[in-house]
Amino acid sequence: MSVLRTTGLIDAPVATVGAALRDTRLAERGLRALGAHGHAATRPSPLLVPGDEIAFRFRLAGLPVRLTTRVVRADADALSSVLVSGPLPELRHETVLAEAGPRTLLTDSLHWTSPLGPLGRLVDVAVVRRFVLRVLAARTAGVRELAEGWAARKVVVGTALVHRGRLLAQQRRYPAADAGRWELPGGRVEPGEDERDAVVRECREELDVEVRPTGRVGSDVPLRDDMLLRVHTAELVDPEAVPRPVEHRDLRWVGREEVEGLEWLEADKVLTHSLRELC
Ligand SMILES: Nc1nc2c([nH]c(=O)n2[C@H]2C[C@H](O)[C@@H](COP(=O)(O)OP(=O)(O)OP(=O)(O)O)O2)c(=O)[nH]1
DSSP states (O other): OEEEEEEEEESSOHHHHHHHHTBTTHHHHHHHHTTOOOEEEOOSSSBOOTTOEEEEEEEETTEEEEEEEEEEEEETTEEEEEEEESSSSEEEEEEEEEEETTEEEEEEEEEEEOTTHHHHHHHIIIIIHHHHHHHHHHHHHHHHHHHHHHTTSEEEEEEEEEETTEEEEEEOOOSTTTTTOEEOSEEEOOTTOOHHHHHHHHHHHHHSSOEEEEEEOSOOEEETTTEEEEEEEEEESSTTOOOOOSSSSEEEEEOTTTGGGSOBOHHHHTTHHHHGGGO
16 A cells, blocks of 8 residues: 655644635645646535545546545544545545644645556556645645635634533524524624633623533634634533523524534534534
8 A cells, every 4th residue: 555644834723724624625726736627526515524525537647537535534633535436446535633833734644555556556656646745735735725814814602512411502593594593602702802711701691601611623614704613612610500592592402313403504514523422
């Protein structure tokens, strides 16, 4: 099996780079940057989720290549995909992110098996490795451009409040387009305010309870109006406290199997696979 590893430093937090990695336009941009005249089809959603397939069509050394991969992991700090179909028996792509001070270290690993035995290994050295290195460099440049742009956005905090194995969702009352859809408690971080303080304030305002932030979940999600959704996990300070819907139509504690069935706001839909892991 052949392995190629590359790294890059990006001037943005891990969760923001994690969002950029999941951008569905990235594969196509990478191919275009190479002049590979490729086409990469994904479903029309802003961010990839596990199960999504990406179909690539491009030419390598003059030969047409068709290759489809499937996303198997899309977390704040990692994106992985495996081969579904293509002209080689095995292909696995893993991108792992690690905090490096205020920046993020991105490590790409590509593992593949050549289709032609010893001859394939020669082709690997001559053609494939060079092509893969260019693809990965173009992709990292695309991730950097998106993530560094998003890092300057205003943050909306969402709160994944978990209690006795269930997650709290709240149902919006307005605007009309979003009425009846579900979201996490939260809102815009005010100037000078810490994100965790915003989580505590929003939960006090929206749920009338005190919460304690406990960590983070999922990658960021770009929103309209130059905002970025970032979800923090939290617990009730008083386990007997009962949240009430101060501004919302309804509240619901949902278990692992119910998370993906709710009609969430668009942005939250790409986080449900991460949220269900909390239950
Ligand atoms: N709180 C929260 N907001 C979300 C989620 N998903 C999502 O797209 N958003 C959007 C809805 C809003 O456009 C924005 C939140 O900003 P906000 O809380 O300050 O504004 P809002 O529209 O809810 O209401 P308001 O405070 O102006 O009355 O983020 C989510 O899960 N929780």
